[in-house]
């Protein structure tokens with residue numbers, strides 16, 4: 001899958017941009033604060049309808065304007081497709097797929113597949129389990145639209161169940177009602193746990209080899225899914241359901257006291273280790289970055305397996321902190337996959353991509369130009 005061209009109007013500092021992208025490598029060079037991440041973000045927004053940064057929709061529109069438009073022309077499985085996204089201050093965003101307005105923005109997910117790596121992704125290792133769950137959720141939603149629906153259902157169930165736990169003893173019928181909510185929780189929760197565990201095992205299959213190559217066969221990566229209902233690896237759905245139900249039935253008093261649902265996929269986590277040691281506490285900056293990179297490259301392989309085409313790869317300032325051999329491996333890996341890469345310093349990339357089909361662009365105060373080379 002490739003993005004053939006982009007038309008951007010008033011997206012952050014990108015006032016008016018029209019770009020034809022190279023089907024292989026696109027390198028955007030610019031100083032700090034010129035709009036490189038904004039450009040990657042504009043492609044990402046056409047993929048899942050929202051930003052990966054901590055901004056409200058209004059903040060994505062240029063400070064001095066009320067409306068922003070992004071148009072992405074895509075070629076997927078030899079079909080030309082188009083996504084148009086319109087953001088208007090204090091209004092609901094509008095998404096058009098091939099000119100037809102979508103009822104829900106969620107329907108766009110899966111059209112423009114992408115894998116993005118930004119410096120913020122280090123949060124997946126460094127921050128709380130919330131970041132790791134967010135990462136898993138976005139990934140699985142791209143390839144399994146049903147997952148996102150189930151996730152929303154599950155969130156509603158947890159919130160309803162929490163309401164009952166909060167006022168448990170004020171109403172005698174709650175003893176019966178909680179059993180109904182337990183069933184809902186366990187049924188949908190089991191599906192989520194199963195999907196997540198399966199996805200992580202798949203990711204691991206690719207990421208372990210990629211990391212090993214990336215580190216010159218010197219280091220070993222391990223990833224595993226951690227559920228707080230117990231060890232569910234290699235277990236079938238009926239087993240997961242059984243231990244999930246047992247866990248919440250056994251801990252009901254505890255939950256009533258704490259007034260929240262304590263067990264289930266809303267509490268699960270991911271363990272990422274290098275050479276047997278948890279990355280979060282023991283890995284160096286470069287090793288952490290390499291681990292995330294290996295996971296992202298593994299994601300590309302999973303998407304390719306699922307949809308039969310590689311997604312577009314968005315790499316924001318990824319080369320810093322990687323040593324030369326890791327940089328070289330990355331650049332070799334992405335050959336043949338449409339990639340947009342941003343950098344403040346193009347010296348490394350110029351050397352590493354000598355025989356590549358590529359476009360260089362400069363970006364300055366939100367204006368983009370081609371560099372002929």
Ligand SMILES: Nc1ncnc2c1ncn2[C@@H]1O[C@H](COP(=O)(O)OP(=O)(O)OP(=O)(O)O)[C@@H](O)[C@H]1O
Nearest residue numbers: 012013032033034035036037038059060061062063
């Ligand atoms: N809504 C907006 N309207 C106008 N400008 C904006 C808006 N939001 C952000 N900006 C501007 O965009 C610029 C940042 O762009 P961006 O994050 O793409 O920089 P960058 O080129 O990636 O820089 P770095 O190399 O530091 O990562 C900032 O100058 C910021 O003021």
Ligand SMILES: [Mg+2]
Nearest residue numbers: 036037316317
């Ligand atoms: Mg940036």
